Amino acid sequence: MARIITFADAVNEAIRLAMKEDENVILMGEDVAGGAEVDHLQDEEAWGGVMGVTKGLVQEFGRDRILDTPIAEAGYIGASVTAAATGLRPIAELMFNDFIGSCLDEVMNQGAKLRYMFGGKAKVPLTIRTMHGAGFRAAAQHSQSLYGLFTAIPGIKVAVPSTPADCKGLLLQAIFDDDPVVFFEDKTLYNMKGEVEEGVYKIPFGKADIKRKGSDLTIVAIGKQVHTALKAADQLAKKGIETEVVDPRTLSPLDEDTILSSVEKTGRLVIVDEANPRCSAATDISALVADKGFDFLDAPIKMVTAPHTPVPFSPALEDLYLPTPEKVLQVVDELIGGELVV
Amino acid sequence: MAVIKSEQKKLSSEKAKEMFQKMCEIRHFEDRVHEIFSTGVLPGFVHLYAGEEAVAVGVCSHLDDKDSITSTHRGHGHCIAKGCDLEGMMAEIYGKATGLCKGKGGSMHIADVSKGMLGANGIVGGGFPLAAGAGLTAKVKKNGAVAVCFFGDGANNHGTFHEGINLAAIWNLPVIFIAENNGYAEATPFEYASSCTSIADRAAGYNIPGEVVDGKDVLAVYEAAERAVERARNGEGPSLIECRTYRNYGHFEGDAQTYKGAEKEQHLSEFDAILKFREYLTTESIVSAEELDEIDQNVKDAVQNAVAFAEKSPDPQPDELLTDVYVSYKEAGGDQ
Numbered sequence: 001m002a003r004i005i006t007f008a009d010a011v012n013e014a015i016r017l018a019m020k021e022d023e024n025v026i027l028m029g030e031d032v033a034g035g036a037e038v039d040h041l042q043d044e045e046a047w048g049g050v051m052g053v054t055k056g057l058v059q060e061f062g063r064d065r066i067l068d069t070p071i072a073e074a075g076y077i078g079a080s081v082t083a084a085a086t087g088l089r090p091i092a093e094l095m096f097n098d099f100i101g102s103c104l105d106e107v108m109n110q111g112a113k114l115r116y117m118f119g120g121k122a123k124v125p126l127t128i129r130t131m132h133g134a135g136f137r138a139a140a141q142h143s144q145s146l147y148g149l150f151t152a153i154p155g156i157k158v159a160v161p162s163t164p165a166d167c168k169g170l171l172l173q174a175i176f177d178d179d180p181v182v183f184f185e186d187k188t189l190y191n192m193k194g195e196v197e198e199g200v201y202k203i204p205f206g207k208a209d210i211k212r213k214g215s216d217l218t219i220v221a222i223g224k225q226v227h228t229a230l231k232a233a234d235q236l237a238k239k240g241i242e243t244e245v246v247d248p249r250t251l252s253p254l255d256e257d258t259i260l261s262s263v264e265k266t267g268r269l270v271i272v273d274e275a276n277p278r279c280s281a282a283t284d285i286s287a288l289v290a291d292k293g294f295d296f297l298d299a300p301i302k303m304v305t306a307p308h309t310p311v312p313f314s315p316a317l318e319d320l321y322l323p324t325p326e327k328v329l330q331v332v333d334e335l336i337g338g339e340l341v342v
Numbered sequence: 343m344a345v346i347k348s349e350q351k352k353l354s355s356e357k358a359k360e361m362f363q364k365m366c367e368i369r370h371f372e373d374r375v376h377e378i379f380s381t382g383v384l385p386g387f388v389h390l391y392a393g394e395e396a397v398a399v400g401v402c403s404h405l406d407d408k409d410s411i412t413s414t415h416r417g418h419g420h421c422i423a424k425g426c427d428l429e430g431m432m433a434e435i436y437g438k439a440t441g442l443c444k445g446k447g448g449s450m451h452i453a454d455v456s457k458g459m460l461g462a463n464g465i466v467g468g469g470f471p472l473a474a475g476a477g478l479t480a481k482v483k484k485n486g487a488v489a490v491c492f493f494g495d496g497a498n499n500h501g502t503f504h505e506g507i508n509l510a511a512i513w514n515l516p517v518i519f520i521a522e523n524n525g526y527a528e529a530t531p532f533e534y535a536s537s538c539t540s541i542a543d544r545a546a547g548y549n550i551p552g553e554v555v556d557g558k559d560v561l562a563v564y565e566a567a568e569r570a571v572e573r574a575r576n577g578e579g580p581s582l583i584e585c586r587t588y589r590n591y592g593h594f595e596g597d598a599q600t601y602k603g604a605e606k607e608q609h610l611s612e613f614d615a616i617l618k619f620r621e622y623l624t625t626e627s628i629v630s631a632e633e634l635d636e637i638d639q640n641v642k643d644a645v646q647n648a649v650a651f652a653e654k655s656p657d658p659q660p661d662e663l664l665t666d667v668y669v670s671y672k673e674a675g676g677d678q
Contacts, residue, residue: 026482072504074501075502075509076505079471079475082410083482109465116446119445121454157668157671206671
């Protein structure tokens with residue numbers, strides 16, 4: 001049965017269900033339980049992560065399976081790689097994706113490559129959960145969206161959910177997937193509510209979701225920007241332009257077919273991605289359509305992305321950094337013609 | 343820190359022969375790779391373990407297949423000591439389809455997870471967190487396994503040294519950290535690059551035992567490892583053992599070793615770990631000289647067979663380029 005719960009609750013529920021189903025699932029990260037060895041923080045008061053997303057899990061599963069780590073990402077992310085390779089199914093929380101600088105070797109050179117380097121004789125069923133996203137006034141080192149970086153690394157799968165329901169199903173898939181997955185949670189979506197089914201369900205990777213059907217224009221949007229695209233689509237509908245909004249949900253693997261089919265139908269493509277624009281998921285999808293869908297296009301491919309800058313702190317600047325429905329409308333205006341849009 | 347001498351606990355003849363054989367396997371394997379590399383037929387580059395046999399063998403003699411080890415770029419010796427197949431290893435170094443990793447890993451990534459050998463590793467310092475992870479699995483599953491992290495003196499200055507050992511210590515993981523201090527990180531002397539005088543001194547910072555042993559004395563390594571493995575299996579947490587050793591060859595094959603001093607010749611003769619062990623075994627009448635000679639000859643033959651096997655093995659098929667990246671990967675228009 002479906003209920004209305006938040007994105008954060010969806011994460012929590014997915015982990016809880018996975019841990020109930022398989023005793024090899026463990027969770028580790030900085031304060032994911034919280035208050036290790038602090039007497040009065042052993043139960044309800046334990047943090048459950050800096051955002052409280054994993055709250056309650058330590059009461060249910062104990063500190064042998066919900067492991068607080070030192071602030072030492074190379075150490076515990078590296079440990080999670082071989083914990084996975086030797087028989088566990090760990091979920092490691094990299095608190096902010098920006099912290100990958102401290103443990104990129106463990107993810108890129110160890111976890112991602114183990115199976116290939118060993119000729120297929122090892123597997124790494126590891127999920128790295130990590131927060132991303134701007135708009136939290138968290139400045140340049142706590143706000144990036146680095147999914148493009150991981151998408152570029154063979155051996156890793158990348159999921160970027162945009163709704164509570166997708167989040168739960170994709171996270172359960174990630175945890176029970178036999179390959180390493182980097183799972184992106186937009187911190188500004190944690191309070192978003194949506195309908196979510198009870199119980200275990202998995203959303204297969206490499207299967208995009210069409211969040212809105214339309215025939216005049218395709219917008220492929222990633223993560224939270226799906227909602228930017230949907231808002232723009234509402235506005236465009238008022239002008240008689242029917243927009244199809246495609247949410248890839250996973251960037252690796254990428255559902256090329258759904259994107260190409262949509263562009264074949266609409267002839268126009270806008271990509272909305274809040275990551276920086278160079279060598280990004282947006283340019284990757286753009287290249288895909290230019291390569292395999294060029295004949296479908298009636299207009300140039302357009303991207304609405306962050307600029308090639310770090311994420312600024314000042315709200316006045318950060319609001320300029322992010323894509324907005326207005327920026328999408330401006331681009332569509334260039335594609336389809338001002339009289340229709342503005 | 344003082345070097346702990348071997349108590350010379352008497353080995354059984356069977357165990358002694360097994361250890362002697364493994365040491366010979368490493369030496370002859372590496373000497374052959376050295377010769378073959380100089381002919382130019384091997385792809386890539388190799389880092390040879392000859393000279394350090396006592397360390398890998400002294401430690402791995404306490405381990406079985408359920409125990410894990412992490413290794414280094416200088417990993418052939420660890421593989422052999424942990425029971426990896428010589429033919430599969432040699433074929434891997436040749437890049438052949440019959441290699442332990444189907445030719446996809448090469449010298450720096452030889453692995454056999456079924457033997458608990460979690461891979462040689464091209465990243466200096468890569469092994470500390472990885473060993474902690476294998477130790478974590480053992481602790482969570484309560485299966486009595488231990489994990490060993492072999493690392494060089496170069497890695498002792500890497501940040502992962504701190505993060506990995508600290509994690510193993512606070513979680514009381516069954517991990518043994520084995521420093522192979524061969525005096526040089528590439529061409530840089532240990533004394534220059536390390537603020538400590540002994541790697542084992544650093545154990546104090548993590549509240550774990552640290553010992554220094556003569557890494558050329560397989561008995562000393564064996565006894566120190568026995569103490570550490572026992573602690574780990576008893577749930578008493580990690581230990582660090584620094585083995586003072588020396589590599590007979592350069593950092594990589596082709597390294598002219600201009601940084602080495604006069605000590606080099608001594609290490610190749612009077613300090614040699616295999617000669618020392620052999621002398622001990624015959625003097626103590628644990629194994630006869632004839633038996634040791636026979637073992638040595640059999641190993642030479644086995645290594646030669648491994649070379650022949652590798653040479654006649656086929657290259658990987660072209661489709662192998664695209665497989666083994668993922669267990670499963672469904673991408674519309676994708677490859678797996």
